Amino acid sequence: MPRHIRRTLREIYDRMAAHFGPTDWWPGDSPFEISVGAILVQNTAWTNVEKAIDNLKRANKLTPRAILDCDDDTLHDLVRPSGYFRVKSIRLRAFCRHLLTHYDGDMAKMAARPLEQLRPELLGIAGIGPETADDILLYACDKPVFVIDAYTRRMLKRHGLADDRATYEELRAFFERNLDSDLQTFKEYHGLIVYTGKDFCRRGPKCESCPLAPMLKRGQPII
Secondary structure (H helix, E strand, O other): OOOHHHHHHHHHHHHHHHHHOOOOOOOOOOOHHHHHHHOOOOOHHHHHHHHHHHHHHHHOOOHHHHHHOHHHHHHHHHHHHHHOOOHHHHHHHHHHHHHHHHHOOHHHHHHHOOOHHHHHHEEEEEEEHHHHHHHHHHHHOOOOOOOOOOOHHHHHOOOOOOOOOOOOHHHHHHHHHOOOOOOOOHHHHHHHHHHHHHHOOOOOOOHHHHOOOOOOOOOOOEE
């Protein structure tokens, strides 16, 4: 891969970091809370996830066993702010059941598994796709994987670095191949993309004030 691609990705990072400063992304008080957030954030805004997690905390239901033991109506009400609450309740329970069955509910035990074994394992849990699995791996298990979300796709497309044909795995490999495999860099890079996407790289973009505006129209699709 040409060196200029590595330089471009580094410049993107540096410009976002200069604008936002440290993001400390992902929000969460524990690896399990981070995992719950990764499941609940599917197809919704993070502000809605915060409300659902606050509900679980207030009800003393933010543990794998409590979620599994919770009756359907109660769990539905608690996670309702995150949307698709019936589906997400099923997915939360599937994750909690796996965690309890294989790791006694201990996230540290799960995180001790090698990445090449743990990623396929997470992808085998009902309702956990690549983005959710990688959120859990990176932020809850401290594994060096790069997370691809809708903001990342949009940013790469607008800057001519990828097109609509690129798959999730191709985009993930693109970042991992062209960045140093550094856990904190991966975490912060994704956090900065989230901040940039939320504030500037929306469906209706605010390019004129975006920290990446000077880089627009430089690239050509390479994925």
